[in-house]
Amino acid sequence: MKRKQDHQASKAAKRMASHADEHSKYEEQMMMVWKTRNILREECDKETLRLIKSQNGETPTSEQTNLNDCAERIVFGAFKPCPNCNKSSKYFKETSNGFVCTGGIANIPCEYVTEKRERCACKISEELKAKSPFLNSYSYTPLDRIQLNKDESCFIPEKLKHRCIHRESIVKQKPLGNIRVATIGKLEENMSNIRKKIENLGGIFHEQISKYVDLCVGRLDKLNKKLKEEIDNLGLPTVSEECLSAITGDNFDETxxxxxxxxCTAEKVAKIKNTRKGFYSTNIISPSGLAITDPHSGNS
Structure with missing residues (x-):
């Protein structure tokens, strides 16, 4: 009897670990979506986003929704048209039986049903690529989107049973939380390693400083007078490269x-921290691709 109980406990523990791992992968995917969204917001105007949706068979809507949709489609792929009637993906409707096509041929309803909507490379015209370095470098890699659902029978711990990202868990894994980080002057490590560290910590790497950068990495003793004046004129908080090895989700301010x-005044550090948190707390993308509010953010 005890052996049977131990076996059942072992199976339950494995299922729990599997679901926790799935949640971690889900958060990583959402990080990718938000990183893409941030870049699109910087490089693309409203018309470009509207055209991307149109070129992929979707009807453009509000500016915010177009931005969210384009980021999601670039990361996971655009939806393929119905294989039965070849109607656009916008005709699919989610039901309890799966996704049903509401299109048709010669006034005859299609009613094609599929459990999973097929994806393909997001169509981006050469004209649009010419407007954005990011779009110009776009290449499609198939990636299955992980779905997390509120399910009473699910073995995911209660605090993980949400269709959105918890801000607290994101910044613990990625303490830079999508703030924009640039380097300046000569550093001890090569640029490739520095960039990798920044991105592994969740930051968005910028090749040069500007008013759009949140944080700078540099060595004061390696900066000439002109570079020092540049960061001072921008009021840009600057840290040494050792900071990238020491920073964690729990010691952001101190590090x-x-x-x-x-x-790096207390006021500027607090501003960076709030920028980092706000990126995930006020707008979260749900599995359906829509932006929703993090219930832990205090915003509605």
Whole structure:
């Protein structure tokens, strides 16, 4: 009897670990979507996003929804048209039986049903690619989107049973939380390693400083007078590269302050931290591709 109970407990533990791992992968996917969304917001105007949706058989809607949809389609792929009637993906409707095509041929309803909507490369015209370095470098890699559902029979712990990302768990895994980070001057490590560290920590790497950058990595003793004036004129908080090895989700303020070499006042550090948190707390993409509010953010 005890052996049977131990076996059941072992199976339950394995299922729990499997679901926790799935949740972690889900969060990673959402990080990819938000990183893409952030870049699109910087590089693409409203008309470009509207055209991307149109070129992929979808009806453009509001500016915010177009931005969210384009980011989701670029990461996971655009929806293929119905294989039965060849109608656009916009005709699919989600039901308890799966996705049903509401299109038709010669006034005859299609009613094609599928459990999973097929994806393909997002269509982006050469004209649109010419407007954005990011779109110009786009290449499609098939990626199955992970879905998490509220399910009483699910073995995911209660705190993980949400169709959205928890801000707290995101910044613990990726403490830079999609803030924009640039380097300046000569560093001890090569640029490739620095960039990898920044991106592994959740930051968005920028090749040069500007007013759009949140944080800078550099060595004060390696900067000439012109570069020092540049970061001071921008009021850009700058830290040494050691900060990238020391920072975690629990010591953000302390680490930025400790390794700060310029403009790292308490006010500026707090501003960066709020930017980092806000990126995930006020707008979260749900599995359906829509932006929803993080219930833990205090926003509605």
């Amino acid at each position: 930025i302050t400790k390794y700060g070499v310029s403009n």
